[in-house]
Amino acid sequence: MLFKFTIYRIKMFVRDKLALFWTIVFPLLFVFIFCGILGRSGEFKLSVALVIEDSGPIVNELVQGLEKGGIFTLKKGIDFEEAKENVEKGRIDAILVIPKNFSSSLFAGGASLIVYYDKTRTQNAQIVSSVFQQLALEISKKTLGLKKFPIEVNLEGITRKRSIENASYSAFFIPGALTMALMAMGLFGVGGGIPREREKGLLRKLATTPLRRLSYGLAFVFQSAILALLQAVIIIGIGASVFKVNFLIRPLDLVIILVLGGVTFASLGFLIGSIAKRSSSAEGLVNVFYFPMMFLSPVFFPASLLPPIIRKISNILPSTYLVGVLRKSLIIGSSFKQIFPDLLGLGAWILGTAILASFIFRWTEER
């Protein structure tokens, strides 16, 4: 009975346009608005650090050419170590090094230079090197009267040190949007759904069948857990494809996080749905949880922006645990051991709300 009920719950959910809107479309709207404005995907101007170790007219001409071209945001007067650190932190996309002896070896017949790039973005390296080659070719024709410019461009990757602070806004916000989506599923879907079923008389009808209360609750829990995976595929997928966020996907960890997250909010929703006897009062109660969780948890902005007292409240919210663990896993690629404490936090919420709900839930007012 539980299997069938879960399958049918998912069917009902997918057929209900309003439910799809709140749990998938609405969070996606936020993704498009926030990542579109605050994410960097709109402008396509790579930042490139120029490390110039040589001098001479050719070098000057190259630098001038790059400046005139306006394709890159150039950073000059920076040494290599500093530039590398910036790439590691994701602040600069590439480094162009013009090595010592560049001019002399050029006249000797063949020079080389190195483009260092952020390994997670190979396409950037190709853009930098091809722009540079194009420019070099023009200069060589004009200044040196050569048909070929004997420069070899070597590419070398730098591993970006991943951290949440250094992540792009899109990378930061998409786990937040996913958290919003799971919250909506549990709170609006389950928390609002139970009182609606109560008002329609469905709970009375179910009470006359051998269906157990536990099975009724578990069907919601399983529905939320399974749909959480679907929500994640869509939202992370759009983050990766439209906003070019490079997430680290550890499939098994991600599934565990999503299932626990889905169950956390389903269980909280079930508690709300057990307390609220009418859908009007459920709506109020849902909002009492939904909006504070959305704004007190670091869904949109880092927790450091919150006043210290509020941060204390924020730290124990289930939404804070979920968004935190999602970011750790997706952005930094933390190991299971590292995310385990956050999962425990979610587990504690599940346990607490489920136990309370099991005492409070009634099919009817009298039974």
Add this chain to the structure above:
Amino acid sequence: MNESLVEVENLRKSYGKTEALKGISFKVNKGEIFTLIGPNGAGKTTTLEIIEGLRKKDGGKIRVFGEDVEKGISRIKPKIGVQLQHGALYEYLTVKEVLILFASFYKKRASIEAILKKMALKEIAHKWTKALSGGQLQRLRIATTLVNDPELLFLDEPTTGLDPQSRRYIWKMIEDLREEGKTILLTTHYMEEAEKLANRIAIIDRGEILSIGTPADLITKYGGKAGMYIRVIEKKEEKEYRINLKNSGAEAPQILQEFAKKGIEVKYVEIKTPNMEDVFINLTGKELRE
């Protein structure tokens, strides 16, 4: 002695200060359609919901299949089918899916195809319940009570709010269910429905059962006498006579002959036999409100 599937003894229930049931007693025998009839607020639904285990009683005894309802509800549930007076079904499931879902709650399951056919739902089996008409939805609601092939059915006002055609359709289906051997406890506030379907009727008003019996018994006992209504032309003037009959109409020809002998021309004759409506009025002193 008939086997009783439901035994209610001195059942009492209050909502706050309002006494909804003032100690009612009745039995439902195997294979019969037992009808509780009474106006809205008489206590019909409360009675049913206490028997179904949805409400708590304040006093009295209830046994279903010989089991105490409070203690044995989990053993009773698999063997009953309940159609509540109000209530929607899952609007984003199809007719067939609703039946499959409800069937999945039981160990013993009836054939869904057979139920669809029996309740004339086959053609709309793949429609969302959201899109059903009132009559179709009501048939589906009754159909959900059959998924476990129950021995005992509770139908709470199964035709309220339906058009006459849908109502007759459902009557036929309920009669068929009795033919299959199901025992049915039904409530209604339509006298016609009770007369048509019930083997036995309990008249309930203000939380009390006023009388129980077969429709014929009740009419004989409480229906009053048959009446004859005659319109005649007497001395070129139209006149009306109302005559009480003693033998439920057998003496009517004699009365007409007497008019003929006196040379009075009879224009119109109507014999009105008592029905459940009269029984109700005579027992409660009021008409059955709809």
